[in-house]
Amino acid sequence: MVQARGLTKTFTRKKETVEAVKGIDLEVGDGELVAFLGPNGAGKSTTLRMLTSLLHPTAGTATVAGYDIRTHPSEVRARIGYIGQGNAAGHSYRVLDELHNQGRFYSVPRATTQTRAAELLAALELTGLEKRSVVSLSGGQRRRLDVAMGLMNRPGLLFLDEPTTGLDPHARANLWEHILRLREETGMTMLLTTHYLDEADSMAERIVLIDHGTVIADATPAALKREYADDVVTLELTGEGGDIAERALSAIPALAASSEHTARPDGSVRLRLRSANGPDLVPPALRALEASGLTVASADVRQASLDDVFLNLTGRSLREDAA
Numbered sequence: 001m002v003q004a005r006g007l008t009k010t011f012t013r014k015k016e017t018v019e020a021v022k023g024i025d026l027e028v029g030d031g032e033l034v035a036f037l038g039p040n041g042a043g044k045s046t047t048l049r050m051l052t053s054l055l056h057p058t059a060g061t062a063t064v065a066g067y068d069i070r071t072h073p074s075e076v077r078a079r080i081g082y083i084g085q086g087n088a089a090g091h092s093y094r095v096l097d098e099l100h101n102q103g104r105f106y107s108v109p110r111a112t113t114q115t116r117a118a119e120l121l122a123a124l125e126l127t128g129l130e131k132r133s134v135v136s137l138s139g140g141q142r143r144r145l146d147v148a149m150g151l152m153n154r155p156g157l158l159f160l161d162e163p164t165t166g167l168d169p170h171a172r173a174n175l176w177e178h179i180l181r182l183r184e185e186t187g188m189t190m191l192l193t194t195h196y197l198d199e200a201d202s203m204a205e206r207i208v209l210i211d212h213g214t215v216i217a218d219a220t221p222a223a224l225k226r227e228y229a230d231d232v233v234t235l236e237l238t239g240e241g242g243d244i245a246e247r248a249l250s251a252i253p254a255l256a257a258s259s260e261h262t263a264r265p266d267g268s269v270r271l272r273l274r275s276a277n278g279p280d281l282v283p284p285a286l287r288a289l290e291a292s293g294l295t296v297a298s299a300d301v302r303q304a305s306l307d308d309v310f311l312n313l314t315g316r317s318l319r320e321d322a323a
């Protein structure tokens with residue numbers, strides 16, 4: 001569905017040059033759900049806008065839905081849906097008029113436009129709001145209308161630029177429910193950008209991590225976490241006599257190399273262990289520690305997150321960046 005090679009975009013404004021995208025390679029297969037994840041200004045939207053043929057690349061090539069974005073932009077546009085940042089619908093129009101205008105824009109026959117608009121309104125829980133002006137809709141309703149507009153031409157490939165930004169958690173979950181159901185029904189390929197780590201983690205089948213205009217990793221969320229981050233297991237240990245930390249590490253020698261410990265004022269020891277699989281590590285570690293006469297007062301497992309992945313790859317946190 002998408003094949004990009006060396007996609008590059010350099011902006012020049014007021015004699016200042018910004019290398020927004022620096023040679024991105026990308027493949028997206030039929031039916032995949034891929035998320036671009038990265039900090040502000042990483043080049044996610046610029047890449048998306050090039051792939052949708054809205055921006056001309058400075059260098060590089062891409063075919064989208066089988067057509068070259070440079071030589072056949074209108075063929076590309078006819079086959080894709082694009083939901084940009086900010087709302088697509090004009091403020092003063094009515095909901096149904098927006099959908100009909102969109103149908104006209106894509107030269108969808110009039111009767112088909114009407115049935116399709118009604119179907120999409122129902123699918124996105126907007127039925128009953130046909131005559132309302134767009135400005136009177138809630139944030140979640142407006143975003144759902146954007147999705148409906150993006151689907152009026154029945155695209156095989158849908159691009160969504162930060163679809164849920166600015167929505168409250170309930171509206172985010174609701175929008176995702178609709179998007180995923182529509183995807184299941186149509187088999188659509190989806191390529192989206194997001195700031196939300198949890199969203200990328202739970203919704204995307206594949207994550208393309210972008211930083212400073214380049215792809216720094218491209219894999220499933222689970223593979224990224226396995227490869228670039230560890231779970232952290234924290235154990236609070238108490239025990240009579242002797243050096244608790246030394247006894248703990250000799251009880252679990254295989255884990256000693258990936259551990260650090262802190263003595264606490266009350267005489268207990270906090271032991272932190274890094275592991276690719278924290279939940280599996282805990283039961284045997286508890287058995288070994290207790291067999292050596294130590295008491296495990298508490299155990300906590302923090303599983304690796306995509307933020308840990310980004311932090312390990314770049315030295316920066318995506319969370320701080322978003323904040």
Ligand SMILES: Nc1ncnc2c1ncn2[C@@H]1O[C@H](COP(=O)(O)OP(=O)(O)OP(=O)(O)O)[C@@H](O)[C@H]1O
Pocket residue numbers: 011012013018019020038039040041042043044045046047195
């Ligand atoms: N039209 C433009 N003119 C000049 N610079 C631009 C233009 N559009 C984007 N940029 C710059 O290109 C870089 C990449 O921007 P882009 O919007 O692609 O990032 P992003 O990863 O989508 O960020 P965000 O998550 O904040 O939307 C930024 O430094 C941005 O300021």
